[in-house]
Every structure is written in C-alpha cells, then in structure tokens.
Amino acid sequence: MAGDLTGKIAVITGGASGIGQATAVRFAKEGADIVIGDLKDGDDTIRLVEEQGRKAIFVRTDTTDEAQVDGLIAAAVETFGKVDVCVASAGIASVQGASNIQIRARGGDATYVHNLDTASFTRVIDINVTGVMQTCRAAARQMLAQGEGGSIITIASTAGKIPLAGAAAYCTSKAAVIMLTKVMAKELATTGIRVNAVGPGYTATPMIAGIEDNQPAMDSAMSITPMGRLGTPDEQAAACLFLASSESSFMTGQVLHPAGGQFTG
Numbered sequence: 001m002a003g004d005l006t007g008k009i010a011v012i013t014g015g016a017s018g019i020g021q022a023t024a025v026r027f028a029k030e031g032a033d034i035v036i037g038d039l040k041d042g043d044d045t046i047r048l049v050e051e052q053g054r055k056a057i058f059v060r061t062d063t064t065d066e067a068q069v070d071g072l073i074a075a076a077v078e079t080f081g082k083v084d085v086c087v088a089s090a091g092i093a094s095v096q097g098a099s100n101i102q103i104r105a106r107g108g109d110a111t112y113v114h115n116l117d118t119a120s121f122t123r124v125i126d127i128n129v130t131g132v133m134q135t136c137r138a139a140a141r142q143m144l145a146q147g148e149g150g151s152i153i154t155i156a157s158t159a160g161k162i163p164l165a166g167a168a169a170y171c172t173s174k175a176a177v178i179m180l181t182k183v184m185a186k187e188l189a190t191t192g193i194r195v196n197a198v199g200p201g202y203t204a205t206p207m208i209a210g211i212e213d214n215q216p217a218m219d220s221a222m223s224i225t226p227m228g229r230l231g232t233p234d235e236q237a238a239a240c241l242f243l244a245s246s247e248s249s250f251m252t253g254q255v256l257h258p259a260g261g262q263f264t265g
C-alpha cells in the first residue's frame with residue numbers, strides 16, 4: 001500500500017486539532033499508533049484514531065518546555081517501545097489568537113514591526129521555532145539511539161517564503177522552521193533519519209476559523225491562491241503521510257507545499 005505505516009509509532013505535536021489531528025487519523029488509517037502532544041485535550045483525536053483500530057495516547061505537552069517535550073518522547077517509548085515518525089505541528093498564528101490574515105484584513109498597521117512589542121514577537125518564536133526545534137531534537141535523539149532511521153516532519157507555511165505585511169513574527173518563525181529542517185536534514189543525512197517540511201497554504205482549521213465569513217480576509221487569501229479555495233486538513237495530512245512513509249525514502253531537507261498553487265508563478 002502506498003504510504004503504508006503498519007507497525008510504526010508516530011508522535012504528533014499539535015495533534016489535538018487541525019492539521020495535527022488529521023495527520024494522526026490518516027497515519028492511523030495506514031497502520032500507525034499515535035502519541036499526541038498538545039496543550040489542548042487530545043480526547044477527540046484519541047477517539048478518531050481508535051475508530052481506525054489503532055492505539056493512541058495523549059501527553060499534555062507545552063512544546064516550549066524542554067522537559068515536557070523530552071517527556072513526550074519518553075512516554076512514547078514507554079508505551080510503544082520506539083518512535084519512527086515525528087510531526088511537529090504545534091504552532092500559533094499570533095498572540096492575539098486570530099490568524100494573521102484576519103488581523104491584517106482589519107487594516108491599519110497595528111501589527112507592523114514598527115508597532116510590535118517584543119513579547120508578542122518572542123512568544124510566536126518560542127512556540128513556532130524553539131518548540132519545533134525541541135520537538136525535532138528529542139525525536140532525533142531517540143531515533144539515533146534506536147539506530148533504524150526515521151522520519152521527522154515539520155509544519156512550516158508558505159508564509160515562510162512569502163513576506164506578509166503585519167505578520168513579521170509568523171513569517172519569520174516559518175522561515176526559521178524551513179531552515180531548521182534543512183540544517184537537521186544535512187546533519188542527519190547519513191543516519192537514515194530524514195527531515196522534511198510541509199508548508200501549507202491557507203487551510204480550513206481552527207487557526208483560521210471564521211475566515212470564510214470575513215470577505216476582506218478571504219479576498220486577500222485567495223488573491224495568492226490560484227486554485228481559489230482553502231485547503232483541507234486531510235490534504236496536508238496526505239503530504240505528511242508521503243514524507244513519513246518509505247515512498248519518500250530518497251527525500252530529505254525538502255519542503256512540500258500543498259497550497260493551491262501559491263508557488264506556480
């Protein structure tokens with residue numbers, strides 16, 4: 001079967017919601033057992049994974065906390081004996097909660113760098129960059145100890161390549177995720193551990209909830225999305241599955257963009 005993950009153990013941060021949740025369910029469909037690390041309760045994801053006939057555990061994890069991230073990987077090993085795949089999906093759009101596209105659609109320059117407070121910037125960097133690094137590091141250490149390779153997948157964004165006025169922290173964080181992914185891929189290239197990124201375009205998850213009722217935000221999003229629609233979490237999960245499976249065995253340091261054609265130009 002393409003994308004077969006039979007017998008694999010996958011750790012997914014941000015697995016309680018959106019892209020992380022869809023990835024957990026898709027991986028379970030392909031035969032993996034799942035470990036979810038999230039700030040939010042993972043009960044729904046556990047139920048959805050179990051409906052696929054697979055096992056799942058939830059470990060409440062703040063990915064900005066080094067010890068909690070190490071504990072997440074340790075819990076995976078304690079319960080399932082190993083870690084084969086790690087998806088670092090935990091992330092935020094902004095400290096305001098609303099997505100960048102919605103904040104920017106309100107107009108004005110309140111979130112431009114010249115008006116940005118340092119705490120708002122560093123909070124996004126802490127979660128989207130340091131949290132991802134700590135997740136990838138813990139997974140890599142475990143995979144190195146196992147000595148059988150593995151697949152680490154970060155969730156970046158097209159915003160890591162497209163500068164969006166008013167979204168400096170987010171764009172900077174996702175550019176950093178792309179570079180972190182590429183550096184780790186080089187460092188681990190001879191170990192059998194592959195490190196790749198999925199860089200979604202606008203995708204219908206709680207992160208951008210309400211965008212379809214916000215015409216200026218939708219217009220702005222669709223103006224850079226040739227397919228003219230939002231992506232689905234399942235479409236992002238499919239890219240994660242490809243990178244997790246042996247179907248992508250010769251790929252490392254790459255970024256896949258399920259983004260409705262944002263980079264066709």
Ligand SMILES: NC(=O)c1ccc[n+]([C@@H]2O[C@H](COP(=O)([O-])OP(=O)(O)OC[C@H]3O[C@@H](n4cnc5c(N)ncnc54)[C@H](O)[C@@H]3O)[C@@H](O)[C@H]2O)c1
Nearest residue numbers: 014017018019038039062063090091157200202203205207
């Ligand atoms: N939805 C989009 O349009 C879109 C586009 C590009 C990239 N992304 C990226 O995809 C990833 C997943 O986002 P989503 O759209 O599924 O959003 P989401 O809000 O549905 O899911 C994000 C999850 O991350 C968790 N989280 C946040 N901070 C955390 C922390 N410190 N520790 C542990 N968990 C934490 C949240 O609780 C939530 O469950 C993010 O990295 C996001 O930046 C999303």
